[in-house]
Amino acid sequence: MLGGIEAGGTKFVCIVGSGPDEVSAVERFPTEDPAVTIERAIDFFWRHGPLESLGVASFGPLELRPDSPRYGYITTTPKPGWSGTDLAGAFGRALGIPIGWDTDVNGAALAEWRWGAGRGARSLVYLTIGTGIGGGAVIDGRPLHGLVHPEMGHVSVPRQPDDPFPGSCPFHGDCWEGLASGPALADRFGRKGEELGELTAAAVDLEARYLAAGLRNVIYVLAPERIVIGGGIAELPDLLPALRRRIGAELAGYPDLAEQTEDQFITRPELGDRAGALGALLLAEAALHQR
Amino acid sequence: MLGGIEAGGTKFVCIVGSGPDEVSAVERFPTEDPAVTIERAIDFFWRHGPLESLGVASFGPLELRPDSPRYGYITTTPKPGWSGTDLAGAFGRALGIPIGWDTDVNGAALAEWRWGAGRGARSLVYLTIGTGIGGGAVIDGRPLHGLVHPEMGHVSVPRQPDDPFPGSCPFHGDCWEGLASGPALADRFGRKGEELGELTAAAVDLEARYLAAGLRNVIYVLAPERIVIGGGIAELPDLLPALRRRIGAELAGYPDLAEQTEDQFITRPELGDRAGALGALLLAEAALHQR
Numbered sequence: 001m002l003g004g005i006e007a008g009g010t011k012f013v014c015i016v017g018s019g020p021d022e023v024s025a026v027e028r029f030p031t032e033d034p035a036v037t038i039e040r041a042i043d044f045f046w047r048h049g050p051l052e053s054l055g056v057a058s059f060g061p062l063e064l065r066p067d068s069p070r071y072g073y074i075t076t077t078p079k080p081g082w083s084g085t086d087l088a089g090a091f092g093r094a095l096g097i098p099i100g101w102d103t104d105v106n107g108a109a110l111a112e113w114r115w116g117a118g119r120g121a122r123s124l125v126y127l128t129i130g131t132g133i134g135g136g137a138v139i140d141g142r143p144l145h146g147l148v149h150p151e152m153g154h155v156s157v158p159r160q161p162d163d164p165f166p167g168s169c170p171f172h173g174d175c176w177e178g179l180a181s182g183p184a185l186a187d188r189f190g191r192k193g194e195e196l197g198e199l200t201a202a203a204v205d206l207e208a209r210y211l212a213a214g215l216r217n218v219i220y221v222l223a224p225e226r227i228v229i230g231g232g233i234a235e236l237p238d239l240l241p242a243l244r245r246r247i248g249a250e251l252a253g254y255p256d257l258a259e260q261t262e263d264q265f266i267t268r269p270e271l272g273d274r275a276g277a278l279g280a281l282l283l284a285e286a287a288l289h290q291r
Numbered sequence: 292m293l294g295g296i297e298a299g300g301t302k303f304v305c306i307v308g309s310g311p312d313e314v315s316a317v318e319r320f321p322t323e324d325p326a327v328t329i330e331r332a333i334d335f336f337w338r339h340g341p342l343e344s345l346g347v348a349s350f351g352p353l354e355l356r357p358d359s360p361r362y363g364y365i366t367t368t369p370k371p372g373w374s375g376t377d378l379a380g381a382f383g384r385a386l387g388i389p390i391g392w393d394t395d396v397n398g399a400a401l402a403e404w405r406w407g408a409g410r411g412a413r414s415l416v417y418l419t420i421g422t423g424i425g426g427g428a429v430i431d432g433r434p435l436h437g438l439v440h441p442e443m444g445h446v447s448v449p450r451q452p453d454d455p456f457p458g459s460c461p462f463h464g465d466c467w468e469g470l471a472s473g474p475a476l477a478d479r480f481g482r483k484g485e486e487l488g489e490l491t492a493a494a495v496d497l498e499a500r501y502l503a504a505g506l507r508n509v510i511y512v513l514a515p516e517r518i519v520i521g522g523g524i525a526e527l528p529d530l531l532p533a534l535r536r537r538i539g540a541e542l543a544g545y546p547d548l549a550e551q552t553e554d555q556f557i558t559r560p561e562l563g564d565r566a567g568a569l570g571a572l573l574l575a576e577a578a579l580h581q582r
Binding site (some may be wrong): 061075076121122123135139140142144145147148149150151152153154155156157158159171213216217218220221222223224225229252253254255256257259260269 | 352366367387397412413426430431432433435436437438439440441443444445446448449450462463504507508509511512513514515516543544545546547548550551
């Protein structure tokens with residue numbers, strides 16, 4: 001039996017099972033301080049175990065290099081109390097089993113590639129547009145990382161001529177996340193959270209232009225076969241159709257690939273809010289084979 | 292014995308051997324029309340064969356998907372006469388051996404990863420800055436492609452405030468390649484080819500700013516461990532040090548990784564103008580194992 005955790009900045013999703021149709025237990029609880037939250041997750045797995053291995057798909061930034069002394073740590077997150085938390089290590093010590101470890105978005109990318117909207121794709125990008133913009137990728141069945149994991153939300157995008165908003169990224173100001181995340185929309189249009197559903201057509205169009213501008217950079221660097229977009233902002237009515245229309249203009253016929261303007265190129269997730277935790281099961285499975 | 296071709300837009304480099312220190316024959320000749328050029332390469336390999344397999348690292352765009360009826364073709368290149376050329380197929384039919392097939396920059400990336408400036412890196416990006424900007428990548432030992440190969444030269448970069456140049460890309464105008472390729476520099480500063488070595492410090496600084504701006508997008512999407520920059524423009528005196536200084540400003544401390552500001556993060560190739568052809572030998576080797 002495998003365990004999976006999506007360790008998100010606002011909530012933890014803990015799961016026991018082996019796939020979307022074989023889930024024997026699931027629990028969601030808010031992300032509080034590390035000691036309380038980790039203890040609650042460990043308690044869940046004690047009650048529903050024993051497990052062979054556990055996967056953790058976490059908010060970041062993370063140390064993912066196996067040869068680093070800080071492998072398994074959350075590194076420099078702005079989330080109070082969590083910087084320098086040895087998250088993978090805490091679960092490994094408490095449960096005494098192999099731990100798989102990657103970002104929440106790489107976890108969601110893995111799950112959508114294996115069971116969801118990206119089945120059969122050679123390469124898939126998973127983006128979440130919400131309180132930030134996060135991106136993960138699966139290439140030939142493996143989650144993408146190198147020196148560190150991707151931080152796709154921080155690519156640059158050209159400012160739209162009708163947009164005076166300075167951007168909300170504490171590092172870059174008007175990077176992709178700074179211009180197109182949920183808080184950036186709320187700051188501009190005076191709404192937040194669930195109220196974003198009431199945005200005007202002009203606001204949705206501006207968001208679609210920024211999303212297309214950032215996706216262009218992802219597409220030219222990674223050449224993905226499929227792009228899956230989750231997160232609260234992606235649920236705005238009419239946003240995805242508007243984004244698909246804008247992508248053609250961004251690519252401007254180069255390379256001239258029909259696949260990049262088809263509806264299925266940019267699509268919604270199929271696994272909903274369980275994608276991260278289900279992907280963590282795949283990390284658990286991989287950790288078992290690496291023992 | 293393995294054969295390799297770097298099929299470039301201006302010249303072909305043909306090589307027989309198994310690595311940088313085991314090259315038994317090499318020949319360079321200009322890229323003329325497809326029939327003449329392909330014939331000349333085939334003649335070289337007849338004279339220096341027999342080969343077990345051949346790798347072709349070609350200018351693009353290319354069809355790389357093995358299940359495509361046009362696998363092995365150069366697709367929609369602006370180079371007169373070459374659009375729709377079945378380059379891999381022509382060599383396969385003439386020589387009757389397995390053919391490896393990828394982009395020239397993925398070939399160079401492979402060679403630098405195996406034998407050159409990227410030895411031991413988990414992920415490496417190879418960029419060439421010359422008549423255009425091309426980018427390839429090797430991740431966990433495999434060249435990167437998905438729906439198509441990367442087209443990194445076409446990411447967007449913010450226009451520098453002191454630069455009125457409209458950009459020279461026929462598709463996007465002021466994309467990275469449109470603002471920072473050799474022709475874009477020559478158009479602005481009235482020099483070309485070898486004379487670019489005489490550029491003023493201000494011109495080199497502008498180029499460094501654009502290169503850093505584009506690299507930032509590559510870094511945030513791919514998170515490479517090493518970046519190798521080849522091509523004529525990269526040889527401009529003082530350019531690489533200026534570029535390294537600018538990268539820190541682009542990343543603005545996120546993520547806060549010392550490795551991304553060290554000199555070895557962005558480096559020159561070690562294999563010179565043989566990188567593409569040597570990488571083609573690795574494509575040949577891989578083709579042998581895929582039979």
